[in-house]
Amino acid sequence: MAASPFQESRLLATPIRDLGLTIAGTPLEPVIAEFQKEIERAGIKRLKPHFYLSTEWGVPFNTIALAIPFYLARPDLVEVHAERVGHVEGVGKPDLLRYLRHEMGHVVNYAYKLYEQEEWIAQFGSITQPYVEEYHPKPFSRRYVRHLPGWYAQKHPDEDWAETFAVWMTPKLDWRKEYAHWAGARAKLEYCDRIMAVLNERDPIITATERDEDVSELSGSLEEFYKDSSGREGEALPPGVDGALQAIFEDFNEPAADDSSPSAVPRKPAAELILQLERELVANVYRWTGHFPEPTRRLVRQLAERAKQLNQVYPTDRTAAITVALTTLITSLAMNHVFRRTYIP
Secondary structure, three states, X not given: OOOOHHHHHHHHHXXXXXXXXXXXXXXXXXXXXXXXXXXXXXXXXXXXXXXXXXXXXXXXXXXXXXXXXXXXXXXXXXXXXXXXXXXXXXXXXXXXXXXXXXXXXXXXXXHOOHHHOHHHHHHHOOOOOOOOOOOOOOOOOOOOOOOOOOOHHHOXXXXXXXXXXXXXXXXXXXXXXHOOOOHHHHHHHHHHHHHHHHHOOOOOOOOOOOOOOOHHHOOOEHHHHHHHHHHOOOOOOOOHHHHHHHHHHHHHXXXXXXOOOOOOOOEEEHHHHHHHOHHHHHHHHHHHHOOOHHHHHHHHHHHHHHHHHOOOEEEHHHHHHHHHXXXXXXXXXXHHHHHHOOOOO
């Protein structure tokens, strides 16, 4: 049942620390219990990560504290996050485990200071390399494993290691077979396999569990937490996009050559269809292009607004075909932005 406007308003105004959020007793608890069994099955018995709720996924540097986004502790908060941001990292058990494996890679890296070892640096690069939010991935590059969306291993050496470790740790995944023809990625996985056999017999160097932005310390409200993501404007769309939208919707509204009778098929506003596709487009465009969810969401909403201003409609019996056309257009625009920093060069 959807929350009433009053309930939602109250929720958004509540300081996050007063929401009473914990891992115990939430959908996160059994998943973390399963993940701890995965850790043991991987032979990691001397390193015990500390799990806590924070603002986002992460591991504070030189700690073994593993942060999980607080909104994953409650379904209503997941819905708020999806509505405000357009993409949720870690929904459902398989996705949660995927992110936990990645973050465990950071825990191992910091616990044993792998980033200081010559072979680690030779494989992944220097951890002191600048960490930039907007990186430029090369889709399907065989130098990197595939795990999190957006070709995330290509973001930074620390992420490259964490993604490699996550693939190595994934149960029932035959990484030797999966990456048999990916020389660069396979070499990193083989290094991970060798070094973990050594580390699993050693106590960790770092055991600190200092937490960054623990949920119990977040005095701001949900409304304040999301205000930046909801208020940003997208890059101005060049005139060529109008022509692309018109081509999609007007082509599909043209009657067939042998159809001399007026069509009785209902028409709906094109903007409505574009917005209905938003969540799936945001997730999948990020997964396969590396174009981040937030700008994709703004792009989708700008396209919906332009379709509305252009009075575009579509025949409901062509929804599937139009969805493919829209997905192709938005993916093309996203790829342009990833490689050229502009939607239309």
